[in-house]
Amino acid sequence: MLWRKLARHASVLIATVLLGGLLSAILVRLAPGFDVDELQLDPRLNAESIHAIRESRQGERNILRFYFHSLERAFHGDLGTSLSLQQPVSTLLRERGPLTLRLVGMGLLLSWTLAMAMALSAAWLRIPAYDALSTILSGAFLCLPAAVLALFAVLWNVPGSLAIALIVFPRVYRYARNLLAKAYSMPHIIMARAKGLSELRVLFWHVVPVVAPQLLAVAGVSVSIAVGAAIPVEALCGFAGVGQLAWQAALSRDLPLLLNITVLVTLVTLLANSSADVIGHVLGGRQA
Amino acid sequence: MRVLYKNLWRRAACVLLLLVAGVSLSADWLAPEGYAREYREETSAPPSRQHWLGTDEIGRDRFARVLYGTRISLLLAPAAALLSTFMAAFIGGLAGHLGGAWARTAMAVTDLFLAMPWLFLLITVRAMMPLNLSPMISVLITFLLLGMLGWTSAARVLCATAGSLRDSDFVRQARASGIRSSRLFWIHVLPNLKPVLYAQFWISIPVFILSEANLGILGLGVAEPMPSWGSLLKELEGLISIGDEPWKFVPLVLLVIVVTSFQLVLSDQEQVAA
Numbered sequence: 001m002l003w004r005k006l007a008r009h010a011s012v013l014i015a016t017v018l019l020g021g022l023l024s025a026i027l028v029r030l031a032p033g034f035d036v037d038e039l040q041l042d043p044r045l046n047a048e049s050i051h052a053i054r055e056s057r058q059g060e061r062n063i064l065r066f067y068f069h070s071l072e073r074a075f076h077g078d079l080g081t082s083l084s085l086q087q088p089v090s091t092l093l094r095e096r097g098p099l100t101l102r103l104v105g106m107g108l109l110l111s112w113t114l115a116m117a118m119a120l121s122a123a124w125l126r127i128p129a130y131d132a133l134s135t136i137l138s139g140a141f142l143c144l145p146a147a148v149l150a151l152f153a154v155l156w157n158v159p160g161s162l163a164i165a166l167i168v169f170p171r172v173y174r175y176a177r178n179l180l181a182k183a184y185s186m187p188h189i190i191m192a193r194a195k196g197l198s199e200l201r202v203l204f205w206h207v208v209p210v211v212a213p214q215l216l217a218v219a220g221v222s223v224s225i226a227v228g229a230a231i232p233v234e235a236l237c238g239f240a241g242v243g244q245l246a247w248q249a250a251l252s253r254d255l256p257l258l259l260n261i262t263v264l265v266t267l268v269t270l271l272a273n274s275s276a277d278v279i280g281h282v283l284g285g286r287q288a
Numbered sequence: 289m290r291v292l293y294k295n296l297w298r299r300a301a302c303v304l305l306l307l308v309a310g311v312s313l314s315a316d317w318l319a320p321e322g323y324a325r326e327y328r329e330e331t332s333a334p335p336s337r338q339h340w341l342g343t344d345e346i347g348r349d350r351f352a353r354v355l356y357g358t359r360i361s362l363l364l365a366p367a368a369a370l371l372s373t374f375m376a377a378f379i380g381g382l383a384g385h386l387g388g389a390w391a392r393t394a395m396a397v398t399d400l401f402l403a404m405p406w407l408f409l410l411i412t413v414r415a416m417m418p419l420n421l422s423p424m425i426s427v428l429i430t431f432l433l434l435g436m437l438g439w440t441s442a443a444r445v446l447c448a449t450a451g452s453l454r455d456s457d458f459v460r461q462a463r464a465s466g467i468r469s470s471r472l473f474w475i476h477v478l479p480n481l482k483p484v485l486y487a488q489f490w491i492s493i494p495v496f497i498l499s500e501a502n503l504g505i506l507g508l509g510v511a512e513p514m515p516s517w518g519s520l521l522k523e524l525e526g527l528i529s530i531g532d533e534p535w536k537f538v539p540l541v542l543l544v545i546v547v548t549s550f551q552l553v554l555s556d557q558e559q560v561a562a
Binding site: 023143155198 | 307399400401403405406407408411412415416485492494498501502505506507520521524527528529540541544547551
């Protein structure tokens with residue numbers, strides 16, 4: 001059963017990643033302005049040079065041919081060359097990947113720690129004022145654009161991972177708080193607390209098994225939010241990561257780079273969601 | 289008592305939203321000089337009687353720009369939300385109504401869009417627009433993109449709701465009486481999707497306001513000299529400390545007030561949409 005689920009997830013993942021890359025390439029190709037290159041606006045260039053620039057992009061005109069050719073090369077380890085940075089895409093991703101991984105990883109860790117600490121204390125204490133205060137705090141962060149939090153991170157010289165954490169935190173907190181509040185109002189948990197079981201024992205023996213599958217699903221989604229948040233944070237804080245690379249690729253209409261980043265981002269978010277789903281399935285199976 | 293407080297907050301939020309919308313709609317009267325006039329002798333000026341929020345680095349009146357920017361963001365975010373709700377109703381609702389392969393295909397497309405982080409997708413597509421767009425076209429394209437790319441999560445909910453209606457007694461009875469599938473959808477299914485559609489519409493508005501702000505700060509939003517909350521917030525990029533020029537935060541404060549008000553008003557709608 002588990003193997004079947006894993007195989008289904010793997011096939012859906014591969015199909016979605018491939019289609020995601022194709023979709024990105026089609027969107028880029030069909031969007032007006034695909035042929036417009038900043039270089040063409042350079043007044044120093046003569047007509048011949050502008051024509052040569054246009055000709056150099058002819059290979060990308062047939063999007064299907066371009067996409068399948070890119071896929072074929074990717075299977076051989078060649079991800080193409082960035083048009084704007086004139087460097088192999090694989091080198092760029094290898095150089096910038098670890099920084100983004102660190103930023104997103106730390107951001108997720110911080111946001112989950114903060115969200116769970118606040119959600120758990122709200123469920124344990126059951127003080128309306130504390131609950132209202134934490135809800136207002138998370139709501140305030142929810143009302144701020146991710147890019148503004150990134151700007152504040154620059155202004156106050158705080159780590160970028162903290163900015164990512166504050167972007168992810170309110171989303172996680174809202175779900176966690178609601179889930180925990182619901183779990184703590186279940187009759188068997190009320191009974192366990194009334195009988196004097198320690199809070200930690202109630203949490204790990206009775207609450208966690210109830211909320212774990214849903215929290216795992218939220219964990220999968222939070223990876224996607226954190227990856228999305230990495231773009232403004234890296235772009236505005238000046239971190240040379242994949243998020244900044246995606247922004248630069250989009251601004252310079254760098255199709256090979258954009259295509260590879262889309263595939264990478266889709267792969268990461270799908271892997272996170274699928275892993276959360278499979279772990280939730282395994283945990284659910286054990287409980288049953 | 290709690291319900292009373294909740295209603296009180298909700299009413300206050302409604303009043304605030306109406307107030308902000310009303311003031312922004314009277315921008316032509318409150319700031320008749322417009323948002324683009326440059327007072328070259330008063331660049332980067334602090335607030336004064338003539339310029340309530342000072343001027344920007346090329347001498348444009350910040351108060352006028354905030355008023356016109358608020359009007360653009362507050363008018364076009366609902367327009368984008370309307371477009372995305374229509375698309376979600378058409379794609380998700382119809383797929384759920386038809387079921388089978390249609391629903392599976394529509395949901396596969398939806399999953400594809402949902403697999404990519406929202407901001408990443410927006411940036412990718414927005415950056416592909418021509419470089420020499422007129423400001424008005426850039427406004428339209430920015431909000432059109434928000435509407436055209438923001439339908440996915442709503443479509444998923446609508447597909448599930450329409451799918452559950454497909455097996456309901458009244459739909460079966462209507463089908464048994466020989467009604468055409470398209471008529472069944474328009475007359476019987478769509479009216480039953482209204483609560484979810486309303487909820488999705490209202491929920492999308494603050495999401496689109498925040499997305500436009502993100503795009504604007506990243507330089508991919510509304511083109512100059514047209515103001516929007518995004519382009520106004522871009523001014524914060526050059527700030528060295530908060531205390532020096534606090535008036536620059538007025539667009540941010542306004543944005544937070546509006547989004548918070550929407551959240552307060554929509555606290556029940558989220559449950560309908562889920």
